[in-house]
Amino acid sequence: FGPLYSERSDTKSDDCRGGDTTCDRGTGDTFTVMEIGCGVGNTLLPLLERGASAVVNGKRRRIRVWGLDFASVAIDLLKKDRRYIDAASDGRAMAGVWDITQAPPSMYEIGSISDVSILLFCLSAVSPDKMPDAARHAASTLKPGGTLVFRDYGRYDEAQMKLGTSRCKRLGDNFYVKSDGTRCYYFDLDDLRRLFGEGGAGLEIIELKYLRRVYEN
16 A cells, blocks of 8 residues: 545645755655654664755755654664764654554654654554554554655455465455565555544545555566
C-alpha cells in the first residue's frame, strides 16, 4: 500500500506536488518530519544529509526530524550516528522509544507537531486488536492539515501466500509470524479505511491504493 492521509483542518489541503523535498502542511519556519517505527534511521538520516533547510512550496523552511521506535537498541544506534549527532546539537533531530499501542510519553511533547508523519512497514507488526489505538496515536502527532504517509504489506502478497502454507506460522486471520520471529499482518484497503478514516483515527483519505509489482525471471 502507499496511501496518504491528512489531518482535517478548516483550510484547503492539497496533495504533495512538484519537486520540493516535501509539501507544506503547517505554518511557521520549521517543517517537522516524524517517522514512527524509524529503526536505525534509514529514512530520516538521508533527510538530514540534505541540509538544515529545504524549499517547501516556494518557501525555505528549517527541517526538523523526529525518530521513534519500539526498540531501544535501534534508537541507541540512531543516536550514535554522526549525522544525527550533528543535527541534534543544532536542535534539528530528536529520537525516542515509543510503543505506538500506548499514548506517547508526555516528556516527548509530540502531539500535533508534525507536518508529515511516516509509518513504513510498522503497523503490520502490531496485534490486530491493538491497531486502532496505534492508528489513533500515530494520527495524534499531526498538525491540522498534516499528512500521514503509510506503506505496509498488502493482502495476498507473495510472502503471505508462502506463509499461508505453513500452519504453524499463522497467528490469526492474515496475521503471521515470520522466520525471524517478527509478526506481520497483511492489510486490505478496507482495513486501512476502518483504521484511519472517519470511523477510526478520523483522517481524511487523500490516496489509498495497492502498489503492485511484477517480477520476471
